[in-house]
Amino acid sequence: MKFFIDTADLDQIKTAYSWGCVAGVTTNPSLYAKTGGKLADFEAHMVKIAEACPDVPVSAESTATTTEEMVAEGLRLAALAPNIVVKLPICAESLAATKELKKHGVDVNMTLIFTVPQALMACSAGARYVSPFVGRFDDIAEDGIDQLSAIVTAVKNYYGPEHTEIIAASLRTPNHVTQAALLGADIATVPFAAMEKCLHHPLTDAGLAAFEADWAKVSAAE
Numbered sequence: 719m720k721f722f723i724d725t726a727d728l729d730q731i732k733t734a735y736s737w738g739c740v741a742g743v744t745t746n747p748s749l750y751a752k753t754g755g756k757l758a759d760f761e762a763h764m765v766k767i768a769e770a771c772p773d774v775p776v777s778a779e780s781t782a783t784t785t786e787e788m789v790a791e792g793l794r795l796a797a798l799a800p801n802i803v804v805k806l807p808i809c810a811e812s813l814a815a816t817k818e819l820k821k822h823g824v825d826v827n828m829t830l831i832f833t834v835p836q837a838l839m840a841c842s843a844g845a846r847y848v849s850p851f852v853g854r855f856d857d858i859a860e861d862g863i864d865q866l867s868a869i870v871t872a873v874k875n876y877y878g879p880e881h882t883e884i885i886a887a888s889l890r891t892p893n894h895v896t897q898a899a900l901l902g903a904d905i906a907t908v909p910f911a912a913m914e915k916c917l918h919h920p921l922t923d924a925g926l927a928a929f930e931a932d933w934a935k936v937s938a939a940e
């Protein structure tokens with residue numbers, strides 16, 4: 719399973735990318751709003767992200783509401799940098815836009831996926847990625863991992879990763895990441911704070927401290 723970083727914060731993206739394990743970036747309008755960015759600067763910000771990690775896909779989300787506008791905005795976003803993927807929330811208009819954008823060679827990441835039928839419709843329209851949300855199910859006292867599992871099973875019955883990859887999204891914890899990997903998601907997109915948590919384990923931290931303390935003894939004995 720690949721790791722994507724789920725943020726629009728350029729510093730967080732650069733830091734996580736420098737770790738060498740980040741294979742993509744996902745953003746959305748809420749994540750961009752969190753950066754304090756202005757509407758007029760949105761496309762320039764997406765270019766900065768795409769240039770900061772030029773060898774991995776960067777999802778930039780359209781906020782258009784009609785198929786025609788989605789296609790136009792999608793073509794504009796895709797032209798900003800060769801590694802930009804157009805993110806569209808699932809609806810009738812975005813399915814049609816996905817089919818059209820595919821004809822132009824533009825990859826679409828279809829987001830706000832909560833059900834198996836939504837995921838299959840996105841694949842069928844030609845989405846390169848589908849993003850089922852986990853945490854938001856947990857937020858309403860349902861089991862997001864169960865829903866993700868059903869989507870992985872159904873999508874893998876009919877489509878391979880060459881056609882559509884599954885991005886487990888709305889992940890909040892290292893355990894979400896573990897579960898997404900065990901059930902066969904192709905990608906986990908992880909917020910920076912959760913990505914940092916994934917680095918640590920109390921035994922790793924204690925082991926590192928012990929190595930440092932013992933090495934200090936060796937050095938002191940010289």
Ligand SMILES: O=C[C@H](O)COP(=O)(O)O
Pocket residue numbers: 724745746829851853854887888889907
């Ligand atoms: O855009 C996709 C995000 O992974 C959603 O995450 P969230 O539910 O924590 O806002």
